[in-house]
Amino acid sequence: MFIVNMVKSLLGNLGIWKKNAKILFLGLDNAGKTTLLRRLKDDRMVQHEPTLHPHAEELVLGNVRFKAFDLGGHPIVRKTWKNYFPTVDGIIYLVDSTDQNRLKESRYELEQILNTAELAQVPIVIFGNKIDKPGAMPEEELRQALGINAKQQINKKNIKEIDGRPVDVFMCSVANKVGYAEGFKWLSQLLN
Numbered sequence: 787m788f789i790v791n792m793v794k795s796l797l798g799n800l801g802i803w804k805k806n807a808k809i810l811f812l813g814l815d816n817a818g819k820t821t822l823l824r825r826l827k828d829d830r831m832v833q834h835e836p837t838l839h840p841h842a843e844e845l846v847l848g849n850v851r852f853k854a855f856d857l858g859g860h861p862i863v864r865k866t867w868k869n870y871f872p873t874v875d876g877i878i879y880l881v882d883s884t885d886q887n888r889l890k891e892s893r894y895e896l897e898q899i900l901n902t903a904e905l906a907q908v909p910i911v912i913f914g915n916k917i918d919k920p921g922a923m924p925e926e927e928l929r930q931a932l933g934i935n936a937k938q939q940i941n942k943k944n945i946k947e948i949d950g951r952p953v954d955v956f957m958c959s960v961a962n963k964v965g966y967a968e969g970f971k972w973l974s975q976l977l978n
C-alpha cells in the first residue's frame with residue numbers, strides 16, 4: 787500500500803495521476819452552489835431552480851478528479867447533508883457575501899459542520915461569493931461575521947487551521963470567473 791501511495795503521489799506531482807476526491811458543495815440556498823458547479827463543468831452561467839435533489843458531477847481541475855455533490859441549501863434539504871459526510875475529502879462552503887441578513891444563519895450551518903466529529907479532518911474552503919455585486923462584504927468583515935478568525939492557527943506548512951483542520955476563505959465571483967480557482971488549488975494540495 788505504501789508503495790502504491792508513493793507511486794500515486796509521484797505521478798500526481800507530475801500531473802499524470804488524477805487523484806479522486808469526493809467533495810460537497812454546501813451553504814445556504816441562493817449562495818451560488820449550482821451556478822459554481824455548472825461554471826466548473828461546462829463554463830456556463832445559467833439560472834437554476836433551487837436545488838431540491840442532490841446532483842453529482844465529475845470535475846477534473848488541475849491534476850485532481852473530483853466527484854462533486856451539489857446539495858440543496860433550503861432548510862429542509864439541509865437535513866440531508868449529513869448523509870453525504872462519510873468518506874468525504876473536502877467541503878466547499880458557499881456564502882453570499884452580499885446578503886448581510888443571512889450571515890448569522892450561514893454561520894450557524896458552518897458551525898454545525900465544524901462541530902461534526904466525522905468531519906474533523908476534512909478541509910473546508912469557504913467561498914465568499916458574488917463579489918461582483920455592490921454591497922459585497924470585504925474578506926475581513928466576512929471572516930468576522932462567520933467567526934472564523936478567532937480560533938484560527940497556522941500550521942508548519944502555513945496552512946490556516948481551526949482545531950487542526952485546514953480552513954480558509956476565498957472571495958470570489960462565479961459570475962465574473964474570479965477567485966474560486968485559488969480555492970480549488972488550495973484544496974487540491976491538501977488531498978492525497
Ligand SMILES: Nc1nc2c(ncn2[C@@H]2O[C@H](COP(=O)(O)OP(=O)(O)OP(=O)(O)O)[C@@H](O)[C@H]2O)c(=O)[nH]1
Binds near residue numbers: 819836959
Ligand atoms: N451577481 C452574482 N450572482 C450570482 C453569482 N453566483 C450565483 N449567483 C446567482 O445567485 C442565485 C442563486 O444561485 P444558485 O446557484 O441557484 O444557488 P444555490 O446555492 O445552488 O441555491 P440552492 O440550490 O437553493 O441551495 C442565482 O440567481 C445566480 O445567478 C455571482 O458570482 N454573482
Ligand SMILES: [Mg+2]
Binds near residue numbers: 819820821835856857
Ligand atoms: Mg442549487
